[in-house]
Amino acid sequence: MYPSIIQVDVIIPTQTKYLDFIGSIGERIAKELDTYTGDKAALAYQLNLVLTEATANAIKHANDQNQQDIVRVSICLNENVLNIKVYDKGQGFDLNSVPEPDFDNPKEGGMGLFFIRSTMDSVTYTKSDTENVLEIIKNLN
Amino acid sequence: MYPSIIQVDVIIPTQTKYLDFIGSIGERIAKELDTYTGDKAALAYQLNLVLTEATANAIKHANDQNQQDIVRVSICLNENVLNIKVYDKGQGFDLNSVPEPDFDNPKEGGMGLFFIRSTMDSVTYTKSDTENVLEIIKNLN
Amino acid sequence: MNLHIEKINKFNVLNIDDERIDAHNSAELKDYILQMIERGEHHIIVQLQHVRFIDSSGLGALLSGHKNILAKSGRFVLTNIQQQVLTMFEMTRLNRVFEIYDSVNEVTDN
Amino acid sequence: MNLHIEKINKFNVLNIDDERIDAHNSAELKDYILQMIERGEHHIIVQLQHVRFIDSSGLGALLSGHKNILAKSGRFVLTNIQQQVLTMFEMTRLNRVFEIYDSVNEVTDN
């Protein structure tokens, strides 16, 4: 019996030049979803986007003074569910208090979490003493 | 201070259809080596090849009866050294007793480890009760 | 960031040669556009044919250019947007904010 | 595996349409070639233009075809090999074993 699972854990330095690398892994995973019936090119873009946005936030807002400056990302594909976790060791924030962008009065920032929320099925942020984690879930059927 | 390190750990089912995925991650990592002065396209191919060959062997020779049928691969890029580990839970084998291919009398099999050895700088295989590991090192300068 | 400029009639066409605009190069793009505007170039076309991917910071860089040129009563136009990239504008309704055309000719010929 | 056959003069040209030949599809390629030979097709050109990547099992599949056709006194020719793929033949010295040409025409025109 073959478990239908791919797990990819990535650690990169907190440098924006690695966003392309992280995003491209998401894009590549979309190719493995032979049973996905939706628009695969759109899904590939979304996974690239979500990993890019979440990792960029971890790099920007969560520089850790005491530890190594790294970002850890974990991607787990289970038959029908894709689970993405992006860890940071920063101050953390309250996800629920981040507002939607004001579409009538567009601003240059504040669109990242909006894209994550609108393309994925569930987004949570959990703070802890050691590490915070943004967890993103996409259902694939 | 930024540590120059990328770490990628991948778990896939023991199915050859995932060889492309594993190989493509190796190929993608080659793109991140901005300081590599050698032939980058050749290196990208070699990393794809080495991951493909080693993972194919883990799939072919190392089906584990008791555990989940998965292959674990770990890729670590440090400033000048690329370290690849491919784990299996099979019977294991003696790497040193695997002969070079007979070039005057070519055979259909037995070329995989030859490619790994001739494109990389160091190859070792370590057996243990719990897990065997093929460790491959490539120096990047 | 890889880009090159062409001058067509009164327009300065900024061709983006990178496939990707993200938090790594969007600040540079934003600054580049602001410098064009400061030089007095108030009719800018950003040609996005090669751009396969844009993130929120890339949209932000373009929005910055748009706002600054509007303040000078100029024109800031986007052309040749790939389908997946266009979706990014649609989700944020920025497709209603920007002037968007299929090709550079459509803008410069009129 | 994605492939298609053309008949040019006495040659059966096997065009590989996949970019990759590895342990996932090499057994299928090997069987396909053996079936051609069993059908009496003893002049085979394998056109590798689209193949970006081949592993040891892919070389093995081609070697199997080569050996089986030699036994029938036919010809087994490889064409349009990309540079990185050719390196694989060179490392194993299989470039001396196979008949290799730049293009299909070079074989069929003679």
Ligand SMILES: Nc1ncnc2c1ncn2[C@@H]1O[C@H](COP(=O)(O)OP(=O)(O)O)[C@@H](O)[C@H]1O
């Ligand atoms: N990992 C994080 N750590 C701390 N704060 C964060 C993190 N991710 C997001 N935020 C907060 O949420 C806000 C909205 O994020 P986002 O929608 O990505 O837009 P932007 O990053 O452009 O401000 C940020 O401005 C920041 O205050």
Ligand SMILES: Nc1ncnc2c1ncn2[C@@H]1O[C@H](COP(=O)(O)OP(=O)(O)O)[C@@H](O)[C@H]1O
């Ligand atoms: N992970 C492994 N577990 C057990 N045996 C292995 C493993 N990898 C390689 N071998 C042994 O080494 C031999 C040579 O491997 P290789 O050079 O890759 O060629 P091939 O797989 O075509 O035989 C194999 O035939 C097998 O006996």
